[in-house]
Amino acid sequence: MDSRTGLPVVGMVGGGQLARMTHQAAIALGQSLRVLALAPDDGAALVAADVQYGDHTDLAALRTFAKSCDVVTFDHEHVPTGHIRALAEEGVKLFPPADALLHAQDKRIMRERLGALGAPNPAWRPVAEPADLVDFGAEVGWPVVLKAARGGYDGRGVWMVADAAQAADLAATLLAGGTSLIVEERVALRRELAVQVARSPFGQVAAYPVVETVQRDGICVEVLAPAPDLPEELAVAAQQLAIDLATALGVVGLLAVELFEVADPAAPGGARVVVNELAMRPHNSGHWTIEGARTSQFEQHLRAVLDYPMGDTSLTAPVVVMANVLGGEPGGIPIDERLHHLFAAEPGAKVHLYGKQVRPGRKIGHVTVLGAELDEVRTRAARAARWLREGHQ
Amino acid sequence: MDSRTGLPVVGMVGGGQLARMTHQAAIALGQSLRVLALAPDDGAALVAADVQYGDHTDLAALRTFAKSCDVVTFDHEHVPTGHIRALAEEGVKLFPPADALLHAQDKRIMRERLGALGAPNPAWRPVAEPADLVDFGAEVGWPVVLKAARGGYDGRGVWMVADAAQAADLAATLLAGGTSLIVEERVALRRELAVQVARSPFGQVAAYPVVETVQRDGICVEVLAPAPDLPEELAVAAQQLAIDLATALGVVGLLAVELFEVADPAAPGGARVVVNELAMRPHNSGHWTIEGARTSQFEQHLRAVLDYPMGDTSLTAPVVVMANVLGGEPGGIPIDERLHHLFAAEPGAKVHLYGKQVRPGRKIGHVTVLGAELDEVRTRAARAARWLREGHQ
Structure with missing residues (x-):
């Protein structure tokens, strides 16, 4: 409890842009997010009043941090499960709990559990030796998708494997390096979808469109x-799938379910979904909610971990488009000048910069545009993102 | 320039809720507001990363703060004009400039200037001795409104004077205490209105509804x-009046123009407006813009003082109602529990708490509700505010 405000203290492990935007939402709720950051130039450390420094893999640092908070949550999936369990046994409230978070940390555990729950998996198999991968490819057809069970994100830890020869080499190398692997069929997807749901300890669940x-x-x-x-x-x-998963896995906080949409003439509506990945935190696929939903995913995550009733998830406009801003080559037009151009060109674009140094391909921010007509809104969002990335049209 | 982000540093003098909400808006722009606060439990000091402590009437403290910023702006009107002038002469960029801010600091100067500009004043007069007040009342009719030229807010520094006897006594007492006074006719108002406009150094102006x-x-x-x-x-x-005033006075940042609506059968639309007060900063009458306009007044103020192009001021819903939450008696149901009840009752209400200790009549936060039908939205906003104030329906 913060004696200055009479409100419980929420701590977030990790000081990236998700913690940065969660702090922004916390301010409205009378809170000030307590952040465990690695360095003073972490996105959240640049803006939050209440920052401690320490490595999220260091149990002692985590313990000191956690015991100063009423409830602890996470900006990423990299805190070791054993640490979360140890602190929970010491009486710390951590959300999502270790037994839920595990399904966002380990793809093999996720696939096994989804299978047991009857949730829609692609064809998949654990890869303990190269032959597992080669056999799987022969069965379902090449190419197949090889994945590190742990640690991958934004395309890292994922390999498209073209044939048996490549499979044998790659699997041998990765397994020799100690990487735990699974393989999945390459789903014939129409497109990718995502659903955000939030769940409170009480068990209330709210889903976004x-x-x-x-x-x-x-x-x-x-x-x-x-x-x-x-x-x-x-x-x-x-x-409904996302709500069922949040409940079955015991998620507290946000759950993002990334989905493949697959044509299926036999299904109602002519298509079905297959689960791609899970994340248990505010997620890039939900950044649009800051302006595009009545309750942002960041506020909703806080409400969930505080066991407050969930907020209204309805859209604030018929169409909302979020475009990520990836860093281009360093140098060129200064970011301050790019903002000027963007604001002049798109007075309605909502900008979110994460306080990061520009590096090629790094997410340095995002823009959101709201409107009534998809093509127009999409064009405006892409143009706004281009102004920030390139500094020109 | 903040070398970590490549963006200019905005400093705000004063650490109250306006600085708190401006910091929240600054985060999205890649900024972290630098705040000059009086104490660590100031609303903005609780949430901002970059806080200096010092009194806004202390020129040395102001100078140290101002010289660490690229541009300085204000959370309130209480910085002495002479200090602002002195720092401006030393090369500091301060917005609004002293010559503009003066009109929000001194009601006599404001009335004189509005008169010279042909803007709609009520009948008014400076009060140098009790007889000025007595004579004015006799001319325009009792009661009249006596105002301290400087320092009043939220009803303080304003006296309704019923008759000549009360006038003579009150004016004598106040003048003896050194209070500079003006008197205004009591306007037969229908209701009060307000307009927010923002103006950049370049001279771009954007008005809210x-x-x-x-x-x-x-x-x-x-x-x-x-x-x-x-x-x-x-x-x-x-x-148009607000835009003209912002331009004529050389405002940079937000200008809130508080107005009386007065019936006038001769005017187009059957009514006209009279200027009540001016404020040159984000203002309570603009808190609805956080969710209710595409660009909040806090972001707009930052864009203005940074000389960025102004953002879209359109409404995000047909009807937006903001209700202030005033502190009730201390004690009773804890604020955390009140939030629970409020969120359960009104999942769509947007809450803003300022991190303040509860004191009777003190603004501790506000709630905003959006919708389509005025009576319903107004009822919901009032109910949400009551939950926070009273902890019950």
């Missing part, structure tokens, strides 16, 4: 909310 | 956006 996520080189570049031309049956089924 | 402000005991309790049933001619005239 289903969105379409557009990837380039394995990185999300654009989110369209709501997912255009999504049959109502499929939207409801995807939301 | 005209709102109705509802006062109780001299304190704003409710803001209705847009002002209901306002004739289009009057709305345009009020916005």
